Amino acid sequence: MTSLPDLWGTGSARMRSLVPSARLACGTLVFATCLVSPVTSPPGICIACGAAIGWVVLCGPPGRRLLALSLYSLALFLPLFLLTPWLESTGAVRGTPWLDVAQIPLAMSLRGTACVFVCASTIAVLDLADFGTALGTLPIPRIIKHLLMQIAHQAAMLTNESQRISAAVRIRGLPAGFTSKMKFLPALPTIWLLRVMNRADRISAAMDMRGFESFKRASTANFSLIDGLAVTIALLMLGAGISIRWLQA
Amino acid sequence: MKSAMSFRNVSVRYRPEDPFILTGISLDIAPGEKVALLGLNGSGKTTLLYSAVGLVPFDGSISVCDVTLSGATERSIRDHVGFLFGIPDDQILFPNVLDDISFTLERRGIPREEARQRVMPIMRLLGIETLASSSPHRLSHGQMQRVALAGALASNPPLLLLDEPSAALDPVGRKETAGLLASLNTAMLIATHDVGFARLVCNRFVVLANGVIAEDCSNPERIAGYWHPRAGNTNT
Numbered sequence: 241m242t243s244l245p246d247l248w249g250t251g252s253a254r255m256r257s258l259v260p261s262a263r264l265a266c267g268t269l270v271f272a273t274c275l276v277s278p279v280t281s282p283p284g285i286c287i288a289c290g291a292a293i294g295w296v297v298l299c300g301p302p303g304r305r306l307l308a309l310s311l312y313s314l315a316l317f318l319p320l321f322l323l324t325p326w327l328e329s330t331g332a333v334r335g336t337p338w339l340d341v342a343q344i345p346l347a348m349s350l351r352g353t354a355c356v357f358v359c360a361s362t363i364a365v366l367d368l369a370d371f372g373t374a375l376g377t378l379p380i381p382r383i384i385k386h387l388l389m390q391i392a393h394q395a396a397m398l399t400n401e402s403q404r405i406s407a408a409v410r411i412r413g414l415p416a417g418f419t420s421k422m423k424f425l426p427a428l429p430t431i432w433l434l435r436v437m438n439r440a441d442r443i444s445a446a447m448d449m450r451g452f453e454s455f456k457r458a459s460t461a462n463f464s465l466i467d468g469l470a471v472t473i474a475l476l477m478l479g480a481g482i483s484i485r486w487l488q489a
Numbered sequence: 490m491k492s493a494m495s496f497r498n499v500s501v502r503y504r505p506e507d508p509f510i511l512t513g514i515s516l517d518i519a520p521g522e523k524v525a526l527l528g529l530n531g532s533g534k535t536t537l538l539y540s541a542v543g544l545v546p547f548d549g550s551i552s553v554c555d556v557t558l559s560g561a562t563e564r565s566i567r568d569h570v571g572f573l574f575g576i577p578d579d580q581i582l583f584p585n586v587l588d589d590i591s592f593t594l595e596r597r598g599i600p601r602e603e604a605r606q607r608v609m610p611i612m613r614l615l616g617i618e619t620l621a622s623s624s625p626h627r628l629s630h631g632q633m634q635r636v637a638l639a640g641a642l643a644s645n646p647p648l649l650l651l652d653e654p655s656a657a658l659d660p661v662g663r664k665e666t667a668g669l670l671a672s673l674n675t676a677m678l679i680a681t682h683d684v685g686f687a688r689l690v691c692n693r694f695v696v697l698a699n700g701v702i703a704e705d706c707s708n709p710e711r712i713a714g715y716w717h718p719r720a721g722n723t724n725t
Binding site: 248367368369371372389390392393396397399400439442443445446447448449450451452 | 539542544564567568570572574576578579580582583584585588592593596622624625626640
């Protein structure tokens, strides 16, 4: 497993017994809960973290991937704490101004990490085909469905292409010497970008040719009781998050 | 249907300031006729295929199944054509092989389950029935080529435009694909530099050189002279 698209469909837990649209709807609602819950107060933290941890446990993504995601989140959000010396205390936490100012990066890190884990777990209980099926059955505009499906599908294709470029660079070797390497590295995004642009042109031609824009797949949503229950619980969590935020405002 | 495809004095250039890539191409393809479009790399084979379905601007007149190509007829003409792109993964638009192949029928109004059933025979013929539930991004280049070809063949179109259909296929797949294409009663224009493959499928050979038709014959021996000695890839 070397990239995010490789995570699709690797989850081993019970959530996979739900229909794809219920899995996607639950994942989206849990993600929204993490976004709206106020992570500056204990109840908000409980809701956001509880929802995220519960979702991860239910989805069961591979442990190694969870570890990699933790490191990724640390690398992404830890630098935010370097900004604390420049942040002004609001006086909310008396006697410990450093804790007061650390609340801002802490809230951002907590929310961001929760969202990353929820996204990864949702991906883990949907493979790309499930994702297409789920989008087809959810009541969202057709153009959005097509766009989301192509983003997921083409991201997987582009990841493969990027891995091929990376393999070619490794095999052919970077120029010797640190300065030469540094001069060469900025060229890599250009190579990648040009390939992506050319590919976008070709895919656009293929979509035109195959009549993709006029395609409408009939939706066949078959929600069972358990699917409905899962979506209802996710909705209640989102409702709780919104309520706490509203009460705090 | 008098003609499956007709080019009348077609010239192509991508931008007005560029030189013409193809000049004064005139070519008729009868229903059921199988034509190999041969030429060295960069000779304009793919450009001619693109112009046939309005993917590149052109001067002159092109008609497909007796309908003249224009902005108004472009969509209906494309619906009558099975097209295989040179890079097959570009035309695979769905995250599942079976969905992608059956899409060709679904967008013509055939219910999903029926479409999935109807594409199975062509998948079996191309040896990809075991890949039905696979994600395309996990396939090899040759497997993607077969999936894309199955998508082009699924609707049994009256005209097939195939860009390098034998590229990336293993020898067995190449022979099987050639046999399958030869058995179809469909007009086709196959852009290739694989002369051996062309001989297995086609009964007419058109050579493009320097943007014009340099040879149009039914005898494959006559086209050998157009292969530059340095290429050494006549595949005969």
